[in-house]
Amino acid sequence: MHVDTPIYIIEEDLLRRNLTLIADVARRADVEIIMAFKAFALWKTFPIIREYIGATTASSLSEARLAFEEFGSPAHTYSPAYKLSEIGEIARMSSHLTFNSLTQYSFLAPHALMANSGLSLGLRVNPCYSEVGTMLYNPCAPGTRFGVTADKLPKILPTGVEGFHCHCHCESGADVFQRTLAHIEQHFSPWFPQLKWINFGGGHLMTRSDYDVDLLVDILRKFHARYPHLCVILEPGSAFAWQTGTLEASVVDIVSDSDIKTAILDVSFTCHMPDCLEMPYHPVVRGAETVELDMATQPCCYRLGGNSCLSGDFMGSWRFDHELQVGEHIIFEDMIHYTTVKTTMFNGISHPSIGMLKKDGKLEILRHFSYEDYKNRMD
Secondary structure, eight states: OOOOSSEEEEEHHHHHHHHHHHHHHHHHHTOEEOEETTTOOOGGGHHHHTTTOSOEEESSHHHHHHIIIIISSOEEEEOSOOOHHHHHHHHHTEEEEEESSHHHHHHHHHHHHHHOTTOEEEEEBOOSOOOOOSGGGOTTSTTOSSOBOGGGSOSSOOTTEEEEEOOOOSSBOHHHHHHHHHHHHHHHGGGGGGOSEEEOOSOBOTTSTTOOHHHHHHHHHHHHHHOTTOEEEEOOSHHHHTTSEEEEEEEEEEEEETTEEEEEESSOHHHHOTHHHHSOOOOOBTTEEEOOGGGTTSTTEEEEEOSSSOTTOEEEEEEESSOOOTTOEEEESSOOTTHHHHOOOGGGOOOOEEEEEOTTSOEEEEEOOOHHHHHHHTO
16 A cells, blocks of 8 residues: 555554453443543544543643543543633533642632532542653652642542542553552542542553453452442553554665664654653564664664754664665554654654554545644744
8 A cells, every 4th residue: 555654544443452442441340441632632533432432531721622522521631730711611621620739729629610510620649659660751750740649638638529540650561550559549548438539540551462451350340349439530541542553654865874874764753753762662663673783784774863953863773674775665663652642843844644544444544734734833
């Protein structure tokens, strides 16, 4: 199938595979699983997603509006800091609203309830435990700006608090959740009788092939047995779009310095795959194997370089089974979650197009970007 690059291609069959598993976990464990926009927000796929889940989670006014207007249901909303000028509109488009601090709650909860009297309010809590190794993504690292620790909570929660939100994971397994849950209960179970719901956040990568789904279901069932009055919510993001599609690029030029060859592509790591530089995360390239940097000068070994002016807009190295040619396509695997929502137009570099490979094998272009998209960002 010929496609013009650069383009993200999400496959409907793979998306439905993930959605089926997620819906099954929710049914078996008697929990609500909702989708976090911070990892996946392709709204033209919402008609498919609505077949499997009933709600989403937002972290801003724009995400809450996307949930309300395009997904068709109020959002479960959390933000590290709400502004007074936005809280009313956010509240009107939310079913659940979680505050990051007691000061934000005391100041803004009355305004939120004035806008939506049926709103269920919560607090984000911090159990001071997380197994996330990369500090950039560790929400419980020392000095974190996220959540209230147990020593700062009053014995009687502020009037109107109905839930706790606790996010401690990043692409984690069920065994990590099991250990984390012990800390959550140790720190916060004295307040559970005052609550109606608890949200265990995202990072539960239940659609990964080696994830122990049965263990997750067992953990959640046993939690229900201990606290039958609590509604349990999970809000993974990556799990929905995990391994559902690719980013396809083309080789524009091949340059060499110090015997290191770089294939310059029509995509950018800093603009289109920022996690590769931030985490860092080394992506899988179809038809190539990752090699150590000291092998970069070997035959058929290449760095892959982005098309921005940032000096560090490259990664490497990969070994192909042939010498690359200008015009050849390079396919980055598993590039739908987070990449599609974190792209920038730094240097005026356009976003890749977005396409969906339908069940009938036809490619539907969901969005193509142009100069006007870049220009309008500067208005």
